[in-house]
Amino acid sequence: MAQRCDICGKEPMYGHAVSHSKHATNRRFMPNINKRKIVYDGKKQKMNVCANCLRTLNKTS
Template structure:
């Protein structure tokens, strides 16, 4: 299962671990993802999405229906 947000499209980024001696080794920065179930009253069903905490805040602010419509228009949502 990939570590990509279904709403925002956030995915893992690449960076460096930097030691005290300034040695650099590759590492990955993962998004803060949570698997969450949402109820959509228009479709009268539940859907499960893997969303980042930023997407959760957006859903709380605008509502799940508006966020899903915008994400579908951008091509991010798989459902």
């Protein structure tokens, strides 16, 4: 499953995991993606949706 939100386009971000000794190693910050069947643009579709968009859709419907 692609780690990309079909509504807002949120994707993984890159940064550093910093230990107590301040040694930085590369890491990915992954979005919270869920595969859901939702009504979007008047059609029921199976989409990859981030938790933030899912929350917004629940508030508006």
